[in-house]
Amino acid sequence: MEAVLNMMIGVFTGVITTVLLYLTKLIIDKILLPWYQNLTYRGIDVSGVWEGEFSSSDTANFTAKLTLDQSAHNLSGSYIVIKYINGEEQKITSMSVSGEVWEGFVSLKCRTISNKNLSFGSMLLKINDSELNGHKVFRNLAGNGSGIVNRPIILKRTEGNA
Incomplete structure (x- = not known):
């Protein structure tokens, strides 16, 4: 016992x-x-809201809003893209983002929040005075969804976040 x-x-x-x-x-x-x-941490602070516009064709335009939270060099947040065709809103895509700031660049991994419209991608952005300038590479959801789309993007810091 x-x-x-x-x-x-x-x-x-x-x-x-x-x-x-x-x-x-x-x-x-x-x-x-x-x-x-x-x-x-003594690096740059990129937290806040960043917005921009880009187009993929003569008829399709997009507005993008990137909201970043920063803890030292680690980043998290959201990325919302609204697609317009001939000026009419067609689709809103919401993504969660995570990444880091390193040597003047922002590297982000993006993934859709909803399981109904799966997409993912990455962004590599150079930090300039009040803008993030670089490229985004995403899985193309149009057609069969197997293509990879590379687009230049410029995001500007919105007022009140300087």
Whole structure:
């Protein structure tokens, strides 16, 4: 009976130790490390709202809105594109973005929020005074959806976020 009790105590303390180690790791990864990175980060701040327009043909025009949240060099946020054909709104695509700032560039990975209209892509943008200038590469949803579309894009910081 004593051996079973000792074994149960050992298992219980092992489980408690595992839980405490896991919670310690979460606290370090989710609280302490981001706090320290924000404290020591001396790079550019690209957080805020960025907007721009681009076209893919004579009839199709797009407006884009990129909202970025920044924690040191890590970025997260949303990217919303509205498609217009002959001036009429046709489609709104909402994407989540994640990425980073590194040596004057913003690198973003984008993925649609809805599972009804799947798309994904990447953006590489050079940081200039009040604009992000670069290219976006996305999976083309038109036709069979197998093409890759490369488009130049310029996004300007909106008022109040300078």
